[in-house]
Amino acid sequence: MATDQHTVDGGSEDLPLPTTIASGAVAAAVLLPLVWLVKTSLDVGFAEAVAISTRPSTVQVFLNSAALVVTVTVASVLIGVPLAYLTVRTDLPFRRAFTVAVSLPLVIPSYVGAFAFVSAFGPRGAFQRLLAPLGVERLPEIYGFPGAALVVTLYTYPYVFITTRAALKSLDTTLIDAARTLDHSRWAAFRRVTLPQIRPAVAAGALLVALYTLSDFGTPAIMQFDAFTRVIYVEFTSFGRDVASLLSLQLVAVTLLVLGLESHVRGNEPLYAGRQGGRTSGTVPLGPWKYVAAAGCLAVAGLALVVPVGILLTWLAQGGADVGSALAFRAEYALNSVGVSAAAALVATVAGLPVAYLAAGYRSRLAEAFERATYVGYAVPGVVLGLALVYLGTSYARPLYQTVYLLVAAYVVRFLPQAVGSMRASFLRVNPALPEAARTLGRTSFGAFRAVTLPLIAPGLFGGAALVFLTTMKELPATLLLRPSGFKTLVTHIWTATASGYYGHAAVPALILLGVSGLSMLVILTQEGYDVK
Amino acid sequence: MTDHRSSRRRVLRLGGAAGLASIAGCNGVFGGGSGSGSGDDNGGDGGGGGTVAGQIGSGRSPFGERTITGGVSMTEMPELSGELTLYSGRGEPLVGQLIGFIQDLYPDLTIRPRYNSASELVNQIETEGSGSPADVFFSVNAGSLGALKDRGRTAELPTEVLDMVPDQFHDPDGTWIGTSGRARTIPYNTNALSDDEIPDDIFAFPETEAFRDAIGCAPTYSSFQAFITAMRALNGESETREWLNGMLDLGLQTTYADEFLVSQAVADGELRAGFANHYYIQRVLAGRPNAPIATAFTEGDAGAIFNVAGAAVLDTAEDPDLASAFVRHLLSAEAQDYFARETFEYPLVPGVDPIGRLPSIDELNPPEGLDLTQLSDLEGTVDLLRDVGML
Numbered sequence: 001m002a003t004d005q006h007t008v009d010g011g012s013e014d015l016p017l018p019t020t021i022a023s024g025a026v027a028a029a030v031l032l033p034l035v036w037l038v039k040t041s042l043d044v045g046f047a048e049a050v051a052i053s054t055r056p057s058t059v060q061v062f063l064n065s066a067a068l069v070v071t072v073t074v075a076s077v078l079i080g081v082p083l084a085y086l087t088v089r090t091d092l093p094f095r096r097a098f099t100v101a102v103s104l105p106l107v108i109p110s111y112v113g114a115f116a117f118v119s120a121f122g123p124r125g126a127f128q129r130l131l132a133p134l135g136v137e138r139l140p141e142i143y144g145f146p147g148a149a150l151v152v153t154l155y156t157y158p159y160v161f162i163t164t165r166a167a168l169k170s171l172d173t174t175l176i177d178a179a180r181t182l183d184h185s186r187w188a189a190f191r192r193v194t195l196p197q198i199r200p201a202v203a204a205g206a207l208l209v210a211l212y213t214l215s216d217f218g219t220p221a222i223m224q225f226d227a228f229t230r231v232i233y234v235e236f237t238s239f240g241r242d243v244a245s246l247l248s249l250q251l252v253a254v255t256l257l258v259l260g261l262e263s264h265v266r267g268n269e270p271l272y273a274g275r276q277g278g279r280t281s282g283t284v285p286l287g288p289w290k291y292v293a294a295a296g297c298l299a300v301a302g303l304a305l306v307v308p309v310g311i312l313l314t315w316l317a318q319g320g321a322d323v324g325s326a327l328a329f330r331a332e333y334a335l336n337s338v339g340v341s342a343a344a345a346l347v348a349t350v351a352g353l354p355v356a357y358l359a360a361g362y363r364s365r366l367a368e369a370f371e372r373a374t375y376v377g378y379a380v381p382g383v384v385l386g387l388a389l390v391y392l393g394t395s396y397a398r399p400l401y402q403t404v405y406l407l408v409a410a411y412v413v414r415f416l417p418q419a420v421g422s423m424r425a426s427f428l429r430v431n432p433a434l435p436e437a438a439r440t441l442g443r444t445s446f447g448a449f450r451a452v453t454l455p456l457i458a459p460g461l462f463g464g465a466a467l468v469f470l471t472t473m474k475e476l477p478a479t480l481l482l483r484p485s486g487f488k489t490l491v492t493h494i495w496t497a498t499a500s501g502y503y504g505h506a507a508v509p510a511l512i513l514l515g516v517s518g519l520s521m522l523v524i525l526t527q528e529g530y531d532v533k
Numbered sequence: 534m535t536d537h538r539s540s541r542r543r544v545l546r547l548g549g550a551a552g553l554a555s556i557a558g559c560n561g562v563f564g565g566g567s568g569s570g571s572g573d574d575n576g577g578d579g580g581g582g583g584t585v586a587g588q589i590g591s592g593r594s595p596f597g598e599r600t601i602t603g604g605v606s607m608t609e610m611p612e613l614s615g616e617l618t619l620y621s622g623r624g625e626p627l628v629g630q631l632i633g634f635i636q637d638l639y640p641d642l643t644i645r646p647r648y649n650s651a652s653e654l655v656n657q658i659e660t661e662g663s664g665s666p667a668d669v670f671f672s673v674n675a676g677s678l679g680a681l682k683d684r685g686r687t688a689e690l691p692t693e694v695l696d697m698v699p700d701q702f703h704d705p706d707g708t709w710i711g712t713s714g715r716a717r718t719i720p721y722n723t724n725a726l727s728d729d730e731i732p733d734d735i736f737a738f739p740e741t742e743a744f745r746d747a748i749g750c751a752p753t754y755s756s757f758q759a760f761i762t763a764m765r766a767l768n769g770e771s772e773t774r775e776w777l778n779g780m781l782d783l784g785l786q787t788t789y790a791d792e793f794l795v796s797q798a799v800a801d802g803e804l805r806a807g808f809a810n811h812y813y814i815q816r817v818l819a820g821r822p823n824a825p826i827a828t829a830f831t832e833g834d835a836g837a838i839f840n841v842a843g844a845a846v847l848d849t850a851e852d853p854d855l856a857s858a859f860v861r862h863l864l865s866a867e868a869q870d871y872f873a874r875e876t877f878e879y880p881l882v883p884g885v886d887p888i889g890r891l892p893s894i895d896e897l898n899p900p901e902g903l904d905l906t907q908l909s910d911l912e913g914t915v916d917l918l919r920d921v922g923m924l
Binding site: 036057122143221222224226234235236237238239240241327383387390391394395398401402480481485486496497499500501502505 | 618624625626627645646647648649650652653655656657659660661662664665666680753755758788790791793794816909911912914915919924
C-alpha cells in the first residue's frame with residue numbers, strides 16, 4: 001500500500017489499483033438505489049416535473065430546508081466544538097462524566113426527542129400543566145422552525161462533538177506548546193495551531209449534521225415544519241409515489257450542493273497534520289471559568305436528555321392498557337437490534353476503509369468522487385431508500401428480499417459516510433513518514449499498514465463503527481420496509497406501540513434502546529484514546 | 534406468554550366443540566323435536582355460530598360481558614392450509630390476537646403477517662410490482678384499498694365472500710370488501726357542551742361560536758383526509774375550501790397528530806369538540822369510564838361518512854383460493870365479534886351488534902351516493918389542505 005504523499009490534481013494513474021477498484025465498487029453499490037429514484041421520477045413526465053419543481057410551494061420548501069440545515073449546522077458546530085475542547089483539553093471538573101453526558105443525546109432518536117419536546121413544551125403540554133398554578137395559560141409556540149431547529153440540533157451536535165474530540169485526542173500538543181513559547185496567546189495558539197488540525201474533523205461532523213437534517217423525517221413532521229421530508233411524507237401517504245420520488249431527487253441535488261460546499265470550505269487541508277504518535281501534554285487550566293463551563297455542559301445535556309427521559313418515565317408510570325400479547329416486550333427485540341446494528345457497523349467499516357484511505361491519501365478527483373458518493377444515501381430519507389431497495393430486491397435479488405442481509409445493506413448504504421468521515425479524518429492525521437519508515441525497515445506495504453497506520457487510526461475506526469451502530473439502532477423507516485416479516489427490533493416495537501396510541505408500552509423498549517446505545521457509547525469512550533495517552 | 538397460549542387453546546377447544554354441536558343442531562342431525570329444541574333457542578338469529586361459537590379472548594369487553602350475537606362461525610368455513618403472507622395496515626396491537634387465533638385454528642396454516650401503515654404498504658406493494666410476496670392486504674380504510682384497485686393490483690373476490698356484507702360495504706367490482714365499519718363523529722366534552730348544541734349539518738360548523746378556538750382535528754391523519762375527500766366528492770372543491778377556511782377562521786386547532794389525541798384532548802377539556810372516528814371515543818371511555826366525552830353525529834353529509842376497514846386479495850397472490858378463504862374468516866362471527874369488542878368498530882355482517890355507547894348501524898345517517906372507492910383520491914385533498922395552510 002503506497003503511502004507517499006501524492007499531489008496529482010485530477011489524475012488517477014497513481015492511485016493504487018486494488019484500493020481504487022474496491023473504493024469504486026463501494027461507491028457504485030451505494031449509488032445503485034438512485035436508479036429507482038430516477039425511474040419513478042421519470043413516470044411523472046417532463047412537463048409536470050418542471051411544473052412541480054418550480055411551483056411556489058416547492059421553492060418555499062427548498063428555502064425552509066435550507067434555513068433549517070444552515071441553522072442546525074452552525075448551532076451544532078457552536079455547541080460541539082467547545083464541548084469537545086472542554087472535555088479533551090481542559091481541567092473541566094467531572095470530564096469523563098460530562099463526555100458521556102454530552103455524547104448521549106446521540107442515542108435518542110430525534111423523533112422520540114421531538115415527540116417528547118412537543119409533549120413537554122406543547123401549548124398544553126406537561127410543562128404548561130406544571131406552570132398552570134402560576135397562571136401560565138399557554139407556552140410560546142414550539143411548533144414550526146424554532147422547535148424543529150432546536151430538536152434537530154440537540155440530537156445531532158454530538159456528531160461534531162465526537163469527530164472533533166477524536167481529532168483533539170490525537171493532536172500533537174508539542175506544537176501548541178511551541179506556539180505558546182513563541183508568545184502566542186492561548187486563543188491565538190488555538191486559532192493558528194489547533195484549529196487547522198481539527199478542521200477536517202469538524203467539517204466531517206458538520207457534514208453529517210447537515211445531511212442528517214436534510215433527511216430527518218420525524219422531527220419536521222412532528223414539529224409541523226414544511227421541510228422536504230415532510231412534503232415527501234405527505235405525498236407518500238396520499239399515494240403520490242412518483243411525486244415523492246421527484247422531490248427526493250431534488251433532495252439529492254441539494255445534497256450534492258452541500259457536498260460541493262463542504263469540499264470548498266474544507267479547501268486545501270494539510271494531507272497530514274502533526275507528528276502522529278507524539279505526546280499530548282497537560283491540560284489547559286480553566287480557573288474559575290470551569291464552573292461556567294460545567295454549567296454549560298450540564299445545561300446542554302440536561303435539556304437534551306432530561307426532557308425525553310422524563311416523558312418516557314411518565315409513560316412508564318402510566319403503564320399500558322392490556323392489549324394482549326402483541327405488545328408484550330421480548331428480549332429478542334433488543335438482541336435483533338444489537339445484531340443488525342453490529343453487522344451494519346462491521347460491514348460499513350470494512351467497506352468504508354478503502355474509500356477513506358484513498359480520499360485521505362490522494363489528492364485525486366476520482367478518489368474524492370468515490371468518497372462523496374457514499375454521502376448520497378445518507379441524505380435520502382429512510383423511506384425513500386427503503387422503497388428503492390424494495391424495488392431492487394424484488395426485481396433483481398428475490399432471495400435476499402425481506403431478509404436481514406438486505407436490511408443490513410440498507411443500513412450500510414444509509415450510514416456508510418459516518419464511518420468514512422471518521423476514518424478519513426484519522427488517516428489525515430497519520431504522518432506518511434511513519435509507515436514509510438516501517439517500509440524502509442523491511443515491512444511490506446500491508447505490514448506497514450497493519451503495524452503502524454492501523455493502530456493510529458484505530459480511534460477513528462472505532463468512532464466510525466460506533467456511530468454506525470448507534471444510528472442503526474435508531475433507524476425506523478427503512479427497517480419497517482425491509483425487515484423480514486415478523487422480525488422486530490426495539491424501534492419497530494416502539495413504533496407499533498405509539499402508532500396505536502399505547503404510549504405506556506413504548507417506554508420500556510425506548511429506555512432499553514437508550515441503555516444499550518448508552519453502553520456502547522461508554523465502550524467507545526473508554527476505547528478511544530488507547531494509543532494516545 | 535404461556536398463560537396466554539394455553540388459555541387460547543382452551544377457548545379454541547371449547548369453540549370447536551360448540552361449533553360442531555351447533556352444526557349438528559342446524560342440520561337437524563338428531564331430527565326435529567327434542568334434539569333441536571335448545572338449538573332453536575341459540576340459533577334463532579339465523580347463523581349457526583350464534584352464542585355457542587368460540588370467542589377470541591374471554592368474551593369480556595370494557596363495557597361488560599358479551600356473547601356473540603350472530604354471523605357464521607369459522608368452524609363452518611372451509612379449512613385453511615398453506616402459507617399466507619398478510620400485509621396488514623391495521624396495527625398489531627389491534628388485530629394481532631385475531632390473526633394469531635386463525636393461525637392457531639389450523640395446524641397446516643402459516644400466516645406471515647407484516648405490519649406497517651396502510652399507505653406505506655400500498656407504496657411497498659406498488660414498488661414490489663409482480664415480485665410482491667403479499668397475498669392479502671388488510672387495510673384500515675377504503676382509500677388504501679381503492680388506491681390498490683386503481684393500480685390494478687387487486688383480484689376479484691368470490692361472490693360467497695362478497696355476499697356476506699351489504700352491497701354498500703364492498704367494492705362494486707368486487708375487488709375488495711369491508712370487514713368492519715368506522716363512523717365519522719363529533720366527540721364533544723359533556724361538561725362544556727350538550728348534544729343539541731352540536732349542529733346536525735357539517736356546514737353549520739364554521740358559524741357555531743360555541744366551537745371558537747376549542748375544536749380540533751388531525752390534518753395529517755388518513756381518516757380526517759378521507760372525510761375531506763368525501764366532502765370534495767359530495768360538495769365540490771370550492772365549497773370544501775370555503776368550509777376549511779371558515780373552520781380556520783373559527784380557530785380550528787390543527788396540531789394533533791392523530792384522532793386518539795384529539796379525543797383525549799376533548800376528554801381533558803383542552804378542546805370542547807373535535808373530529809374523530811367513533812372508536813377513539815370508545816377507546817378513551819374504555820380507559821376512563823367517567824370521562825366527560827360523548828359522541829355526536831351530523832346527518833347525511835361528509836361529517837357522517839361511514840368508512841370501512843377491509844381486505845383485498847392481491848393479483849400476485851400465490852394461492853388466491855386460500856387468500857379469499859382467509860378474507861372470509863375476517864367476516865366470521867368470531868372475527869366480527871372481535872372487532873366489536875376489541876377495536877370498538879361496527880361489525881358489517883348483519884346480526885352482529887356494535888358495542889359501547891353507540892347507536893346501531895341502521896340508526897346512522899351516512900351521506901347518500903358516496904362510493905367508498907372515491908375516497909382513494911387523496912392527492913386533491915392534500916393539495917387543498919396545503920393550500921389553505923393546514924398542512
